Amino acid sequence: MLDKVMIALKSIGKNKNRNFLTMLGIIIGITSVICILAIGDGFTSVETKGLQDHNTKNRVTLAFTPSSDDDTTSGFTRNDLSVLEGIKGVDHVKLTSSNPEASVTVQHQTKKASANLNKIPKKLKLSEGFGSTLDADDTSNIFISKDLADKIFKDKALNKRLVINDNVFVVSGVYKIGDFNYRPDIYVSKTTFKQLFASQISQDEAKIYVQSSASKKVVGKSALNEMKKFGEDDKLGKYEVSHPDQITKSFTKTLNNITYFVAFVAGISLLIAGIGVMNVMYITVSERRKEIGIRRAFGATSGDIRNQFLIESIILCVIGGLIGIALGYGLVSIINHFLPFKAVVTAYAIIMSLSVSTAVGLIFGFIPSNKAAKSSLVGLLKEE
Amino acid sequence: MLKVNDIGKKYGKFVALENIDLEVADGEFLAIMGPSGSGKSTLINILGLLDQNYTGEYLLKEKSYKDANDNYLSKIRGDQLGFVFQNFKLLTTYSVYENIEIPLIYSKQKQTNKRELVESVIKQVGLEGKEKNLPSELSGGQQQRVAIARAIVNRPNLIIADEPTGALDSKTSKEIMNIFTDLNESGTTIIMVTHDSEVADYAMRTVFIRDGRLYNNEKSVKR
Ligand SMILES: Nc1ncnc2c1ncn2[C@@H]1O[C@H](COP(=O)(O)OP(=O)(O)OP(=O)(O)O)[C@@H](O)[C@H]1O
Ligand SMILES: [Mg+2]
Numbered sequence: 001m002l003d004k005v006m007i008a009l010k011s012i013g014k015n016k017n018r019n020f021l022t023m024l025g026i027i028i029g030i031t032s033v034i035c036i037l038a039i040g041d042g043f044t045s046v047e048t049k050g051l052q053d054h055n056t057k058n059r060v061t062l063a064f065t066p067s068s069d070d071d072t073t074s075g076f077t078r079n080d081l082s083v084l085e086g087i088k089g090v091d092h093v094k095l096t097s098s099n100p101e102a103s104v105t106v107q108h109q110t111k112k113a114s115a116n117l118n119k120i121p122k123k124l125k126l127s128e129g130f131g132s133t134l135d136a137d138d139t140s141n142i143f144i145s146k147d148l149a150d151k152i153f154k155d156k157a158l159n160k161r162l163v164i165n166d167n168v169f170v171v172s173g174v175y176k177i178g179d180f181n182y183r184p185d186i187y188v189s190k191t192t193f194k195q196l197f198a199s200q201i202s203q204d205e206a207k208i209y210v211q212s213s214a215s216k217k218v219v220g221k222s223a224l225n226e227m228k229k230f231g232e233d234d235k236l237g238k239y240e241v242s243h244p245d246q247i248t249k250s251f252t253k254t255l256n257n258i259t260y261f262v263a264f265v266a267g268i269s270l271l272i273a274g275i276g277v278m279n280v281m282y283i284t285v286s287e288r289r290k291e292i293g294i295r296r297a298f299g300a301t302s303g304d305i306r307n308q309f310l311i312e313s314i315i316l317c318v319i320g321g322l323i324g325i326a327l328g329y330g331l332v333s334i335i336n337h338f339l340p341f342k343a344v345v346t347a348y349a350i351i352m353s354l355s356v357s358t359a360v361g362l363i364f365g366f367i368p369s370n371k372a373a374k375s376s377l378v379g380l381l382k383e384e
Numbered sequence: 385m386l387k388v389n390d391i392g393k394k395y396g397k398f399v400a401l402e403n404i405d406l407e408v409a410d411g412e413f414l415a416i417m418g419p420s421g422s423g424k425s426t427l428i429n430i431l432g433l434l435d436q437n438y439t440g441e442y443l444l445k446e447k448s449y450k451d452a453n454d455n456y457l458s459k460i461r462g463d464q465l466g467f468v469f470q471n472f473k474l475l476t477t478y479s480v481y482e483n484i485e486i487p488l489i490y491s492k493q494k495q496t497n498k499r500e501l502v503e504s505v506i507k508q509v510g511l512e513g514k515e516k517n518l519p520s521e522l523s524g525g526q527q528q529r530v531a532i533a534r535a536i537v538n539r540p541n542l543i544i545a546d547e548p549t550g551a552l553d554s555k556t557s558k559e560i561m562n563i564f565t566d567l568n569e570s571g572t573t574i575i576m577v578t579h580d581s582e583v584a585d586y587a588m589r590t591v592f593i594r595d596g597r598l599y600n601n602e603k604s605v606k607r
Contacts, residue, residue: 003489014477294473297434298534299462299490301455378435384471 008312011284012319019316022280025273026320026360027327030353032266034328034345035335036259037352042343043255058091060220062206062227063098066237074233075202083230084206087222089214095203101184102197107163108152115148115185117164119193128158129173134189141189143173148185167196205242270356273320274364281313281368292372293380306373313365314358321357325350385410385542385573386431391440393426393596400426401438401596408575410541413568415587416577423596424577425546431575432465432544433457445541462490466535466543470550472527474519480506480530481515487538505533509563525556532563536572543567545576549583561586 012019062084064075076084076095084093101116120134120143127146134141142162149157149171157171164186177183188197210219220241227239285292292305300308325345332343385408393401400423408414418424429435430442433449436457441448444464449457466487474483481502488498506512509529519527528548535543548564549557557580565586568574576587584590592599 010477290473291475294475295486295490296458297432297461297467298487299458299538301458301490303455304458304490378429381429381434381469381473 023320029270030324309369314361317361418593
């Protein structure tokens with residue numbers, strides 16, 4: 001078997017350019033297959049993990065959307081909370097925010113700007129200043145982004161004072177925001193955030209936990225009706241039941257469309273690749289009639305000849321497949337910068353790709369190989 | 385070795401062979417002569433089991449292969465026959481060694497034996513040191529030696545040679561015929577087509593074909 005593979009590799013190597021062009025279709029096709037499967041697999045694993053993370057089984061979420069984009073404060077109030085908790089079948093209700101950042105105005109001397117603010121994460125890489133976080137009860141220091149620093153301060157921002165909503169802080173660190181990252185403009189300590197800014201964040205989500213005896217659907221409906229009647233910010237926006245998987249649903253839909261498109265591209269390019277393989281195998285067979293004749297005269301059966309060309313066609317496709325897998329792998333790691341989840345190339349995807357390449361080689365190499373096997377021997381031996 | 389009874393062959397209406405009777409004994413060295421287009425290659429292709437499309441009876445080692453299937457014919461060709469052609473018919477991108485190895489790929493030899501077998505026939509035809517060369521790097525005579533080595537690597541009973549010296553000068557032809565004579569003396573039966581009566585003189589017996597008919601079919605031992 002190994003010697004047969006060597007023979008195939010040798011004759012493929014003899015026509016590198018021609019064979020590479022033939023492989024292109026396979027390469028594109030397999031690259032697409034790898035990407036589709038990687039995105040699909042990555043997404044499924046996120047989705048299933050997500051379900052395990054926050055149990056949405058006994059929870060209905062009511063969302064408030066303000067009618068004005070500038071409105072960042074309206075949402076569910078304390079009174080709303082007690083109304084919701086009074087509904088039959090409700091266990092308890094949590095008010096949260098879909099966007100946990102506070103919108104603030106900042107000022108240094110005469111320069112003013114608006115900015116987003118949040119509490120400090122556990123670790124942050126600073127480009128200027130020391131340390132990687134702020135003490136939980138540090139009420140004087142803040143970190144700001146390089147962009148904001150450039151906007152407000154003429155020169156160095158470090159150790160300068162910055163006024164945020166009438167409170168004075170000292171900039172003790174500056175961080176850069178990478179191209180593919182999102183960060184707010186300002187970080188403050190946990191305590192500062194709680195004391196000064198938490199109240200500014202609109203609580204536009206009510207997570208209603210339903211008693212196990214009650215129906216989510218019914219509770220959701222009555223909660224919506226209650227809010228339409230009694231909601232304090234009813235005039236400022238719209239209430240709706242947000243299905244926990246609504247976001248994922250719309251995302252899945254886009255993803256599906258992309259997947260169909262890529263699958264279509266993969267299918268077409270594999271089909272064209274197959275036709276190319278068939279063509280190149282026809283050419284090879286007619287170029288090598290002498291070789292076929294010689295092998296037949298010295299003991300090769302027509303089956304041996306057919307297998308020789310089939311192996312060649314399969315190897316041609318598998319090489320294309322391997323290049324496609326490598327390219328797909330590279331492409332997936334690039335795509336991962338833009339995806340909200342991590343696409344993964346699984347062993348299954350690699351096996352799948354290799355099977356597809358083998359199948360293309362087998363299917364489209366079969367007719368030419370059979371032609372080689374079935375030629376009349378005397379005719380073949382007249383070839384020079 | 386073989387026996388031919390009333391063999392005929394037509395290409396459409398054209399009669400290429402007619403009424404051929406021929407017997408070749410084990411260990412014989414037969415030359416077939418005749419003008420161009422007389423049917424020499426046509427006959428020898430039938431004898432070499434390369435062409436099954438004929439009328440009449442052909443027995444190789446007392447067996448008829450008229451109805452044998454393709455796989456079986458391939459096996460017989462590989463195991464019992466060895467071919468030498470006028471224009472060598474070497475694979476131009478394969479080395480001397482690889483060319484000679486071809487019949488072994490399709491026989492059931494062990495890998496270790498294969499190397500030995502190839503080395504021994506390379507020695508036999510006097511091509512030591514040329515194993516890695518391509519055919520294009522050899523002279524015509526050397527190329528024909530490669531072809532002979534390939535024909536005998538499986539130790540066949542019968543060598544079928546279609547104008548083995550047709551592309552060689554008379555000096556080189558003599559060298560090739562000496563190899564043939566050695567092979568014949570060590571027991572291999574040889575059937576050879578040639579135009580050259582000097583070459584035919586190396587054979588034990590010569591038959592003539594003209595217009596598809598065989599003449600002078602009597603024994604005439606010359607050596
Ligand atoms: N495939 C074919 N179709 C039709 N006619 C053929 C075919 N092959 C051979 N012939 C004819 O059969 C006759 C014998 O051909 P063959 O090749 O046996 O000649 P030959 O004796 O070997 O000649 P040369 O010495 O030139 O090789 C020729 O007249 C040739 O034209
Ligand atoms: Mg001829």
